[in-house]
Amino acid sequence: MYTRVSAPVLGLSAGNLPILTGNARVVMGRLVMKFGGTSVANIDRIRNVARHVKREVDAGHDVAVVVSAMSGKTNELVAWCSEASPMHDAREYDAVVASGEQVTSGLLAIALQSMGVQARSWQGWQIPIKTSDAHASARILDIDGTELMKRFKERKEVAVIAGFQGINPETGRITTLGRGGSDTSAVAIAAAVKADRCDIYTDVDGVYTTDPRVVPKAHRLDKIAFEDMLELASQGAKVLQVRSVELGMVHNMPIFVRSSFDKPEDIDPHGTPPGTLICSEEEIMEMHVVTGIAFSKDEAQISVRQIEDKPGVAAAIFGPLADANINVDMIVQNVSEDGKTTDLTFTVPASDYGRARDTITAAKSKIGYQRFDSATDVSKVSVIGSGMRSHAGVAAKAFAALAARNINIRAITTSEIKFSVLIDAAYTELAVRTLHTLYGLDQA
Ligand code: ADP
């Protein structure tokens, strides 16, 4: 007998993994399993992924799998577009870069079928995964999970879905969701098929207090609140795409980050494997002041100097940048030495630096400034923790510790649950390690 079990029954409201009991009444659930690039890097690894999937199917679950392109593939496809023409059409970019996921979805379906698992591949347009028409960074608007759920029920068929891609219903053209977008495909599909949980299998066994490749002393978090994960991801921790965390939060979909490198057969599908559960704040018993540290080297600093200090100056600068779709992050304004003019310093993503410079210089007479300075060898280090809401002086401690290391702070921003400092890129690792130790995050 097939029994659908809602998340609370599976024990998820207590923040646990589904506990699927093996008593007389067989309890089953529905899972989305997402595998990133390194996990599907070659045919051997795809077979390994198929064994992970088979384990869950054998345990009785309905399974939808979301796959990324083989590692390095998307970078190669992106580079080919630029080589063909640096100013290429974004619609054709999407036609090219979406192909990586098409390959892995077909290959995984073949590997599953060869193990006797009923499986079928799906491209974004076949489901369809409807998105906006913002090519290269489209947003998912709607997914109809009916056909997938029908096939779970009637055939016990595993859906192997190409991540990262969708279709714009008006134009009928293929779109992609921005780099790292397969995470978002996975969480959106989990919501659409009413999954009990979305498992993100990757090359690390969970979310750490900071990137474990940079700070070996980082430790794995058993649980992290959506809010904290959202900040970590937005500030540069690429383990999850920001939008996937937003969707998880909106749909209250538990996301479990775990390793695809554990031997599939060693994992008890009814047990609790190592990993990190991203869940609502109420499910986390112990809140720390600082949860984690993120950093981003993809930053550029712009200073517009000696601007006549009158109302409307900020609008004259940031209006054209917004029109050009450039995201401005940290903003610092101060009065110049002469007391009559003002200086504005702000950051933009490094990839938008050229466009930002051109936009500002084109509006020079309108803004009325004397000097334009910039730096592209800067990075942003962010300290995140919901506990900051109720604790004072958390940031002040960091400024002193960075000063003691002779690290100069170029700009600071703060919000309720995080603060960020802009520093010279050369000091990134030192700053991250210093703050990691300062806030007691080092592994014992
Ligand atoms: P995938 O190809 O599976 O999507 P990604 O490379 O996109 O994997 O994301 C996993 C990587 O994220 C890890 O290899 C790790 O270096 C990096 N990372 C950055 N910050 C963190 C963090 N706080 N916890 C875990 N991994 C992190």
Ligand code: ASP
């Ligand atoms: N293959 C895409 C990328 O590399 C999407 C993903 O892996 O999530 O950005």
Ligand code: MG
């Ligand atoms: Mg990724």
